[in-house]
Amino acid sequence: xxxxxxxxxxxxxxxxxxxxxxxxxxxxxxxxxxxxxxxxxxxxxxxxxxxxxxxxxxxxxxxxxxxxxxxxxxxxxx
Amino acid sequence: xxxxxxxxxxxxxxxxxxxxxxxxxxxxxxxxxxxxxxxxxxxxxxxxxxxxxxxxxxxxxxxxxxxxxxxxxxxxxxxxxxxxxxxxxxxxxxxxxxxxxxxxxxxxxxxxxxxxxxxxxxxxxxxxxxxxxxxxxx
Numbered sequence: 091x092x093x094x095x096x097x098x099x100x101x102x103x104x105x106x107x108x109x110x111x112x113x114x115x116x117x118x119x120x121x122x123x124x125x126x127x128x129x130x131x132x133x134x135x136x137x138x139x140x141x142x143x144x145x146x147x148x149x150x151x152x153x154x155x156x157x158x159x160x161x162x163x164x165x166x167x168x
Numbered sequence: 169x170x171x172x173x174x175x176x177x178x179x180x181x182x183x184x185x186x187x188x189x190x191x192x193x194x195x196x197x198x199x200x201x202x203x204x205x206x207x208x209x210x211x212x213x214x215x216x217x218x219x220x221x222x223x224x225x226x227x228x229x230x231x232x233x234x235x236x237x238x239x240x241x242x243x244x245x246x247x248x249x250x251x252x253x254x255x256x257x258x259x260x261x262x263x264x265x266x267x268x269x270x271x272x273x274x275x276x277x278x279x280x281x282x283x284x285x286x287x288x289x290x291x292x293x294x295x296x297x298x299x300x301x302x303x304x305x306x
């Protein structure tokens with residue numbers, strides 16, 4: 091588990107493509123550079139989507155896990 | 169990917185294709201790609217302010233099974249296509265223009281259109297805007 095504090099959480103549970111990414115992209119613009127954002131999603135497609143999105147946008151996934159169908163990503167804003 | 173604009177010619181007016189267009193638009197916008205949507209014919213008609221939230225039906229190939237699947241997802245809370253488009257615009261870099269020819273054909277005035285539509289343009293302006301970028305047709 092990350093020891094740095096999470097700045098804020100995007101709850102994308104129950105949302106299907108592309109909303110987990112869209113909500114995260116919207117939210118990331120509002121937080122300071124270097125912040126850690128937690129994203130919760132239930133859409134299995136979001137795993138590859140977040141990988142692609144972070145590679146494309148320069149944001150980074152610092153942690154990723156799944157528990158009972160809920161995917162958790164910790165993303166560091168570039 | 170800010171340097172990889174996407175031009176989307178949106179012709180179809182059924183909810184499934186409008187949703188596909190909204191998802192493609194939102195996905196590109198989330199990646200920082202500028203998106204330029206050009207509304208023609210039945211898609212333009214679907215963007216009328218007094219019709220945008222109506223049931224626009226599904227392509228014939230959906231059939232009863234397809235309709236049941238789409239309805240089930242909507243019942244689970246999936247956002248309708250016009251909300252996904254609005255979210256995409258909120259990300260920035262998305263412009264939606266009405267095709268002036270289709271405006272004439274369907275006798276639509278600019279004030280009839282939903283505020284999601286940014287303006288009216290012809291095919292030449294569309295191509296100039298699209299430049300070397302990818303062009304998609306739905």
